[in-house]
Amino acid sequence: MHTADVAIIGGGIVGSSIAYHLVAAGCNNVVVIERETAQGKGSTGKSMGGVRAQFSTPVNIQMSLYSIPFYATFEERLGYPCDYRPQGYLFCATSDAHMAYLRTNYEKQVALGLKNVRLLKGGEITDMFPQLRSDDIVGGSFCSTDGFVDPYSAMIGYMSWASDHGATLWKNATVTGISRVASTFELATTRDTVSARRVVNCAGAWSAGVAKMVGIDLPVEPLRRMLVPTEPFDQFPHSAPMIVDMSNGFHFRPEGRGFLLAWNDPEETPGYKTDFESSFIEKILTRAADRVPVFENLAVNPKRAWAGLYEMTPDHHPILGESPDAPGFFLANGFSGHGVMHSPATGKILSDLILTGKTDLIDASLLNFARFAEGRMIHETAVL
Numbered sequence: 338m339h340t341a342d343v344a345i346i347g348g349g350i351v352g353s354s355i356a357y358h359l360v361a362a363g364c365n366n367v368v369v370i371e372r373e374t375a376q377g378k379g380s381t382g383k384s385m386g387g388v389r390a391q392f393s394t395p396v397n398i399q400m401s402l403y404s405i406p407f408y409a410t411f412e413e414r415l416g417y418p419c420d421y422r423p424q425g426y427l428f429c430a431t432s433d434a435h436m437a438y439l440r441t442n443y444e445k446q447v448a449l450g451l452k453n454v455r456l457l458k459g460g461e462i463t464d465m466f467p468q469l470r471s472d473d474i475v476g477g478s479f480c481s482t483d484g485f486v487d488p489y490s491a492m493i494g495y496m497s498w499a500s501d502h503g504a505t506l507w508k509n510a511t512v513t514g515i516s517r518v519a520s521t522f523e524l525a526t527t528r529d530t531v532s533a534r535r536v537v538n539c540a541g542a543w544s545a546g547v548a549k550m551v552g553i554d555l556p557v558e559p560l561r562r563m564l565v566p567t568e569p570f571d572q573f574p575h576s577a578p579m580i581v582d583m584s585n586g587f588h589f590r591p592e593g594r595g596f597l598l599a600w601n602d603p604e605e606t607p608g609y610k611t612d613f614e615s616s617f618i619e620k621i622l623t624r625a626a627d628r629v630p631v632f633e634n635l636a637v638n639p640k641r642a643w644a645g646l647y648e649m650t651p652d653h654h655p656i657l658g659e660s661p662d663a664p665g666f667f668l669a670n671g672f673s674g675h676g677v678m679h680s681p682a683t684g685k686i687l688s689d690l691i692l693t694g695k696t697d698l699i700d701a702s703l704l705n706f707a708r709f710a711e712g713r714m715i716h717e718t719a720v721l
């Protein structure tokens with residue numbers, strides 16, 4: 338039997354960040370239990386690595402206001418690179434309704450303290466990127482401190498720091514059952530039993546199954562997302578931000594010597610599907626060439642494209658904090674496509690809640706599990 342102060346189920350970027358923040362706060366008897374033989378095989382290793390503060394809800398903006406400066410200083414803090422590239426996110430509005438939406442979000446972002454966001458006129462976007470088809474672009478919004486990180490590197494950075502300072506990582510160990518013995522949880526795993534008074538569910542797209550082990554019905558569903566990297570391409574600048582076409586949700590960013598293309602197919606249905614469907618290539622290339630005519634010349638190798646899972650909640654916000662029905666069992670789930678960018682804030686919030694029962698970073702009650710039963714959902718509409 339292994340004993341820990343805190344047992345974390347899942348060694349993706351969220352579990353690793355929580356381990357880091359707990360150890361940094363002085364709680365170093367932490368064990369992270371990961372079922373795969375290597376970290377990053379869940380959603381973290383499949384992510385596009387986008388980080389942004391351009392959200393529509395105050396709580397998401399606040400989480401980014403902690404997370405992005407954290408990523409900017411990651412290497413100084415952890416001695417490990419996360420490859421933060423502040424190339425920005427550019428939202429291109431193609432209707433007055435989009436522009437009104439961006440303006441409302443902009444006002445909230447500025448009011449909360451975001452400094453580098455600005456609204457753009459259509460002509461300014463054309464000046465920045467003449468390669469974009471701009472006949473229908475009425476304006477947009479750009480934030481220069483948004484950008485990208487390397488999710489795998491950040492995850493390894495968090496976990497290496499935590500391990501160097503006392504945390505334990507078990508790989509190739511699956512949690513198969515959880516039982517309660519007085520005020521302690523006993524976790525049955527394929528390696529050994531773990532006894533801990535506090536347990537954190539960080540099982541990503543698989544978190545509903547883990548929550549079931551303590552009798553909780555967690556509203557987190559897996560939803561496939563596919564990404565298509567292109568072959569080297571030099572007819573669009575590699576200093577470009579993440580560019581989002583609001584007419585259909587197509588977005589892309591530079592990656593290596595080519596670009597990484599993304600589009601949320603509205604026909605996708607929930608389920609554990611991680612195969613890449615080759616018919617997606619034509620769908621996405623059509624949208625790519627429609628917005629960026631020179632993308633007609635893009636070459637892609639379908640074998641390099643991949644699929645992974647978003648962990649969706651009904652209101653597209655994560656579920657954070659202690660479960661009301663299982664005291665000592667904490668949730669850090671349902672990031673709905675934002676788990677990489679919000680992993681710094683999540684680590685801090687969970688560490689605060691586990692160690693002190695409160696946090697100053699956000700109003701934690703907004704994201705607690707009880708919001709569903711109490712009809713307090715807060716909808717994020719800026720989901721890509």
Ligand SMILES: Cc1cc2nc3c(=O)[nH]c(=O)nc-3n(C[C@H](O)[C@H](O)[C@H](O)COP(=O)(O)OP(=O)(O)OC[C@H]3O[C@@H](n4cnc5c(N)ncnc54)[C@H](O)[C@@H]3O)c2cc1C
Pocket residue numbers: 346347348349350351352370371372373376377378379380381382383384385386387388510511512513539540541542543547562563564644645646647648669672673674675676677678679
């Ligand atoms: C295609 C794609 C693009 C994305 N783009 C972005 C983006 O641009 N920006 C962004 O912020 N987010 C993005 N995301 C979302 C982001 O990747 C996730 O929100 C984030 O990785 C979630 O991290 P996690 O640690 O919770 O989950 P995961 O990385 O999935 O880790 C969960 C871990 O739990 C382990 N596990 C599960 N069950 C058990 C068990 N019973 N016992 C032990 N271990 C278990 C799994 O093996 C896994 O390693 C994207 C996701 C995808 C798929």
